[in-house]
Amino acid sequence: EKVGIAVVGLGKLALGEVLPAFGQCRAAKLAAVVSGDPAKARRVAAQAGLPDDAIYSYESYDRMAQDRRIDVVYIILPNSLHADYTVRAFKAGKHVLCEKPMATTEADCRRMIAAAEAADRKLMIAYRCFFEPANLEAMRVMRSGTLGKIRSFSSDNGRPSSLSDPADQWRLDGPLSGGGALTDIGIYGINGARYLLGEEPVEVRAWAYTDKSDPRFAETEDAIHWQFRMASGVIVNGSTSFSYASTSRLQAVGEKGRLVMDPATNYRGIQLAVHEGGVERRPQTPAIDQFAREMDEMAMVVRRNRPIAATGEEGMQDVRLMLAILESVRQGGAAVRTDWGYKRAVDP
Ligand code: NAD
Numbered sequence: 001e002k003v004g005i006a007v008v009g010l011g012k013l014a015l016g017e018v019l020p021a022f023g024q025c026r027a028a029k030l031a032a033v034v035s036g037d038p039a040k041a042r043r044v045a046a047q048a049g050l051p052d053d054a055i056y057s058y059e060s061y062d063r064m065a066q067d068r069r070i071d072v073v074y075i076i077l078p079n080s081l082h083a084d085y086t087v088r089a090f091k092a093g094k095h096v097l098c099e100k101p102m103a104t105t106e107a108d109c110r111r112m113i114a115a116a117e118a119a120d121r122k123l124m125i126a127y128r129c130f131f132e133p134a135n136l137e138a139m140r141v142m143r144s145g146t147l148g149k150i151r152s153f154s155s156d157n158g159r160p161s162s163l164s165d166p167a168d169q170w171r172l173d174g175p176l177s178g179g180g181a182l183t184d185i186g187i188y189g190i191n192g193a194r195y196l197l198g199e200e201p202v203e204v205r206a207w208a209y210t211d212k213s214d215p216r217f218a219e220t221e222d223a224i225h226w227q228f229r230m231a232s233g234v235i236v237n238g239s240t241s242f243s244y245a246s247t248s249r250l251q252a253v254g255e256k257g258r259l260v261m262d263p264a265t266n267y268r269g270i271q272l273a274v275h276e277g278g279v280e281r282r283p284q285t286p287a288i289d290q291f292a293r294e295m296d297e298m299a300m301v302v303r304r305n306r307p308i309a310a311t312g313e314e315g316m317q318d319v320r321l322m323l324a325i326l327e328s329v330r331q332g333g334a335a336v337r338t339d340w341g342y343k344r345a346v347d348p
Helices: 012-024 038-048 061-066 079-091 108-117 132-145 180-197 290-304 312-330
Strands: 003-008 027-033 072-075 095-098 121-124 148-156 201-209 223-230 235-241 247-254 258-263 270-277 277-281
Touching: 003 012, 003 290, 012 027, 012 038, 012 290, 027 038, 027 061, 027 290, 038 095, 061 079, 072 290, 079 095, 095 108, 095 290, 108 121, 108 312, 121 290, 121 312, 132 180, 132 223, 132 258, 132 270, 148 180, 180 223, 180 235, 180 247, 180 312, 201 312, 223 312
Parallel strands: 003 027, 003 072, 072 095, 095 121, 148 235
Antiparallel strands: 148 247, 201 223, 223 235, 247 258, 258 270, 270 277
16 A cells, blocks of 8 residues: 655645656655645645545644544645644654755754654655765765765855745745745755765855845845865855856865766756766766655655655754854854764665
8 A cells, every 4th residue: 555645735846746746656645735725725636636535724734633544744835834834744643754944943853853753753854866866876976986085065056036936935035934045945055065975064154145135135145155164174165046047066076086966956857977087977867756756765764664864863954054054144254163963874
């Protein structure tokens, strides 16, 4: 029997990627939808072949506790809402797959982790790149040593945003997003540096570059440039923006070679190039549906107790690093220590 997933929030990602991905799932199936818009929920449920009693609202949400068709609740809401809906899902006895960023405060992350423990249920953060074959191949190359000692790492992740897009309105809102481009798309560079280098930042410095006359950036910063000093000494240069052209790039430069992913974290069409000994190769990896793979993984976590790489602690590490970046921005680029000793328990 497939693992039943309730999708919470019928916005851009849910409708555009997640619901279509169920068609490619082997171990997971759509069991319910949660929406504040009854007409939209009925339309989506009908299209997906769900019965009317598999439609929930934010008010009837807690009644999912009685619904045995639902094993997992998949939270696809604006960032600052992740924590409350995750905690409520655990109280209803469900497992939770929660979109990135995990939350907007460290306290919320801790609340989510504690709720999972109290309920004895699983929490996984939706880091789809942990299952994406080109990213996994890049991790393998980085670990293999063929690039030599890594001397430099850089990443740029951003896109133009628009106040006329409802999905961007909350992303440009301070409290709902937790930090504009940084928490939305900058997180890919932070997480990417960590999973490719296989180590954690001990110190962060960051600067913002925001045109405050641009109405989009009344509440949040636009471009943020940060530096991580990693435990080994490697310096990471990262940037993010909600006004520059669409960019998703990760690059590591070692003494003997270089690896570049561009685009690195898109839904489709990820390109990996590896330069070793002056020769470029482009490893071919299968094109998969990252959301289907991720939901199948969640099903294995629930059914087979498969170890989780994208744990709550892993999600919280990115949240804490983003908060350290924002703190350094406020202090005009002052160094903020981040050597609190986090280590990922399970590699992707
Ligand atoms: P969206 O705005 O299109 O969808 C959010 C949904 O939440 C909407 O349907 C909205 O009506 C609903 N909602 C419920 N309560 C709300 C409230 N109080 N204020 C505003 N909206 C409310 O956004 P999206 O692009 O689908 O993003 C949703 C989440 O998914 C975010 O956390 C985002 O970071 C994440 N996301 C992840 C990826 C990925 O590749 N993993 C890609 C896109 C989005």
